[in-house]
Amino acid sequence: MPALRSLAPFFVFAAGYAVIALAVTNSYYQLMMTLVLVWASFGLSWNVLSGYTGLVSFGHAAFFGIGAYTTALGQIHFDLSPWLLIPIAAVLGGIAGLLIGFPTFRLRGVYFALAMLAYPLALLYVFEWLGYQEVTLPMKRETPLAYMQFADHRVYTLLALAMLAVIVLLTRMVEQSRFGMALLAIKQNEAAAEAAGIDTLKWKLYAITLSGAIAGAVGAFYAVVLLVVTPVSVFGMLVSAQALTVTLFGGVGTVWGPVIGAAILIPTAEILHAELGHIIPGIQGVIFGLAIVILILVAPEGMFWKVRDFLYRRWPSLVTPAGAFTVAADAGGPCTRAGAAMPLWPTRPETGEAILSVRGLSKSFGGLKAVQGVSFDVAAGTILGIIGPNGAGKTTVFNLLNGFLAPDAGQILLDGRNMVGRRPHELCEAGAGRTFQIMRPFARMSVADNVVVGAYVRARTDPEARQHAADAISRVGLGDYADRLAGELTTRELRLMELARALAGRPRILLLDETLAGLGHNEAEELIGIIRKLAQDGITIVIIEHTMQAMVRLVDRFVVLDHGAVLLEGTPETVTRDPRVIEAYLGKKWTAYAQS
Amino acid sequence: MTAQMVENFLQAMFAGLTVGSIYGLMCVGLALIFGVMRVINFAQGDFMMLGMYAAYYFFAALGVQAVFGSILGPYVAAVLAGPVLFCVGYLVHKTLIGRVSGTRAQVEGEGHFAQLILTLGISLVVQSAGLIAFGSILVSVRTPLSSSAWELGPLWGDLISIFINKSRGIAALLSVATIVALAMLIGRSRLGKSLRAAADNPEAATYMGIDVDHAHRIAFALGISVTGIAGGLLATNYPFHPYVGLEYVIIMYAGVVLGGLGSIIGPFWGGMTIGLVQQLSTLVLPTQLQNTAIFVVFLLIVFFMPQGFFGRVVERT
Numbered sequence: 001m002p003a004l005r006s007l008a009p010f011f012v013f014a015a016g017y018a019v020i021a022l023a024v025t026n027s028y029y030q031l032m033m034t035l036v037l038v039w040a041s042f043g044l045s046w047n048v049l050s051g052y053t054g055l056v057s058f059g060h061a062a063f064f065g066i067g068a069y070t071t072a073l074g075q076i077h078f079d080l081s082p083w084l085l086i087p088i089a090a091v092l093g094g095i096a097g098l099l100i101g102f103p104t105f106r107l108r109g110v111y112f113a114l115a116m117l118a119y120p121l122a123l124l125y126v127f128e129w130l131g132y133q134e135v136t137l138p139m140k141r142e143t144p145l146a147y148m149q150f151a152d153h154r155v156y157t158l159l160a161l162a163m164l165a166v167i168v169l170l171t172r173m174v175e176q177s178r179f180g181m182a183l184l185a186i187k188q189n190e191a192a193a194e195a196a197g198i199d200t201l202k203w204k205l206y207a208i209t210l211s212g213a214i215a216g217a218v219g220a221f222y223a224v225v226l227l228v229v230t231p232v233s234v235f236g237m238l239v240s241a242q243a244l245t246v247t248l249f250g251g252v253g254t255v256w257g258p259v260i261g262a263a264i265l266i267p268t269a270e271i272l273h274a275e276l277g278h279i280i281p282g283i284q285g286v287i288f289g290l291a292i293v294i295l296i297l298v299a300p301e302g303m304f305w306k307v308r309d310f311l312y313r314r315w316p317s318l319v320t321p322a323g324a325f326t327v328a329a330d331a332g333g334p335c336t337r338a339g340a341a342m343p344l345w346p347t348r349p350e351t352g353e354a355i356l357s358v359r360g361l362s363k364s365f366g367g368l369k370a371v372q373g374v375s376f377d378v379a380a381g382t383i384l385g386i387i388g389p390n391g392a393g394k395t396t397v398f399n400l401l402n403g404f405l406a407p408d409a410g411q412i413l414l415d416g417r418n419m420v421g422r423r424p425h426e427l428c429e430a431g432a433g434r435t436f437q438i439m440r441p442f443a444r445m446s447v448a449d450n451v452v453v454g455a456y457v458r459a460r461t462d463p464e465a466r467q468h469a470a471d472a473i474s475r476v477g478l479g480d481y482a483d484r485l486a487g488e489l490t491t492r493e494l495r496l497m498e499l500a501r502a503l504a505g506r507p508r509i510l511l512l513d514e515t516l517a518g519l520g521h522n523e524a525e526e527l528i529g530i531i532r533k534l535a536q537d538g539i540t541i542v543i544i545e546h547t548m549q550a551m552v553r554l555v556d557r558f559v560v561l562d563h564g565a566v567l568l569e570g571t572p573e574t575v576t577r578d579p580r581v582i583e584a585y586l587g588k589k590w591t592a593y594a595q596s
Numbered sequence: 597m598t599a600q601m602v603e604n605f606l607q608a609m610f611a612g613l614t615v616g617s618i619y620g621l622m623c624v625g626l627a628l629i630f631g632v633m634r635v636i637n638f639a640q641g642d643f644m645m646l647g648m649y650a651a652y653y654f655f656a657a658l659g660v661q662a663v664f665g666s667i668l669g670p671y672v673a674a675v676l677a678g679p680v681l682f683c684v685g686y687l688v689h690k691t692l693i694g695r696v697s698g699t700r701a702q703v704e705g706e707g708h709f710a711q712l713i714l715t716l717g718i719s720l721v722v723q724s725a726g727l728i729a730f731g732s733i734l735v736s737v738r739t740p741l742s743s744s745a746w747e748l749g750p751l752w753g754d755l756i757s758i759f760i761n762k763s764r765g766i767a768a769l770l771s772v773a774t775i776v777a778l779a780m781l782i783g784r785s786r787l788g789k790s791l792r793a794a795a796d797n798p799e800a801a802t803y804m805g806i807d808v809d810h811a812h813r814i815a816f817a818l819g820i821s822v823t824g825i826a827g828g829l830l831a832t833n834y835p836f837h838p839y840v841g842l843e844y845v846i847i848m849y850a851g852v853v854l855g856g857l858g859s860i861i862g863p864f865w866g867g868m869t870i871g872l873v874q875q876l877s878t879l880v881l882p883t884q885l886q887n888t889a890i891f892v893v894f895l896l897i898v899f900f901m902p903q904g905f906f907g908r909v910v911e912r913t
Binding site for chain 1: 630634636692695696708709710712713714716717718719720721722723724725726727728732838842846849850853882884885886887888891892894895898899
């Protein structure tokens, strides 16, 4: 398992930590050693949701508190052992995550963050009202092992270390699977992720469920260690803040972040409190707070990334480039593939039959009729060009076609099935891929990983997805760039990468939004060649452009849009000669000149 | 029975209106920052705490009580807290917040993370420094008005009379006055226009010659100062300590989200709603669940009206 192999540094850390923990005899420092691990685990749970998806949760104390009260009340009322209650707490935490996530994921950005704030605080007051101001776990002196009540505090540290190891392993597995890739894609560009066929809601729900389950288990363990649970100590805002602080301090979106953050911050805070707290109460908060403020100004993404970037600059070979996958760039070039036994595209469609039919499509924004009554057919295996002056409604048509917008009226028939009201990832699944006018790369992922994200919609396994991605990359001729970060690419390379990302999902119809925009003459020619090749391979293509020159030699048919309505439909020859088209583009007075 | 219920209801409603006005003022301060800069400022509650102590020291130690007396003094002190907090906000933005926000913000997601943890750190520093400077004893700005009330009524025959605490009533009126002044400043002045432009489209504002970072700094300072005044007004009614900020920052955010971004008056109504929900919920719920009621209403509104009462739809695909 790749997750296990990459964990070698963690096991070295864990072994070292265990040795130090066993050498510590002072019970105060023993507790501190345990708490470092508890908060690191809690930070990791926060990281699974917020670090990878970018949706900041201020409410992780909700799961933590549910876990803590599960152990406390389960032991008091049902005399259950923590060995059983911790898994139960994980299940309850996961359920809470699902219940909270489902309504809350409708919100975005800061609204999501603020709504999450409300859950633990509402629970806090409910638990106070229920009379659980201070719940003490019953002592079980006669059977310490069965009830996880050890006289030697070092055992807790070892248990916490085991728990952290499990969580790190889980996180690693998430990171290196399609789950992690989906979350990263969502973080960088949710719209592009949807369009690439990722069911963003589903993956976000998985993430919050897993995150809630981990936080529940950690909270449950925390209650066992401290033996006392109060609403403020488990549901309070400082608990949620703790998860944020250790993770953001250590580094967001990496397994190491929360571990580093907790290992530095928790002892610092505790030692400051112990050494200075009684001399000047509050001084530890000032120093601790200042440390956080300074670190964030110096390393806004956390320590891990700062150190990594530093190492990368000094010794580039030490650090592997970002990205979970590396795709073999030469895996089956276009030529070798042609002779392969498995056909790349499942069935070559019969030309002539309409694969996409649009009927009476309309969409208004307030008073603006952006698209009105647009109808056209796209025959399988052909290239349709949608042209029109700026503001003619071209991109709106695409947004309607791939589900970003819901039409006010009309039908979109893909293979005869009405796709109106489907979400973008469903349309992608049904075989409609797209690229964007304003490119939407996942800037911090490698080219290969960007394309892999697009492959998941069709591929069932990770290796299959990698294979599809490698095929798509070589099809557009980006093989040499597979390991580069998307953020470093030129416009031409980005266009090609977006094309590859759409291709990796093996679409039968490809919607290209101004793919030629911003390219030089030669670059545009190169792209036209690639697109034509795709059409020959049997992919139906709909392409938007507002310049006509390049298009005339590329497309089989034109649909001309003007003011949101279809002005004309026909072959390139008829369209370019039509006075109405010339008028729409150049204005009335040029019509006579153009025709002469 | 019925008359008693009506009286209780009206009493709670007036209490909600007065405390809601002060909450509204706090929310307006936060909304200025949140709305213009899109920065979640966790330290807002702690700056409000500074406003409370500023009013307290103006009143008790710096001669405001001696000059204006015990009746007028507390309100003069509360207003004086405004300029002090403006300077604090200006400095905090210049030295800290401005480095991770505005035109210097990082890529979308990462920038938010840095701002968040920065304001959490600032919050911790302000609270703890407050503990060192002011001590942990509960204090309040004493005015004889807080123990006297205006009586409305008797109404409905002799059955109902409503009491409005004088100190809270005056604080509510001052809150409204402050908001009117602020709304005029934002709506009419050149400064206001540049703030609104910077909020609407920072990039376009830059091209129009507006110094966006400077606009942010003013918005931040102004937001802190408005919340500081609200703190000063609250100080006449509620005793406080250096950690009081935490209790209010959540109320503030709830109010801002309820009211919606994009207007000055929206968050005021949001804060007012919070005040009303808080007070009216005491009629049917045990006092401990007062705040739970706030959060439930908050969540309901966020789900069904994510743009708030007065917000505009600004998201684009």
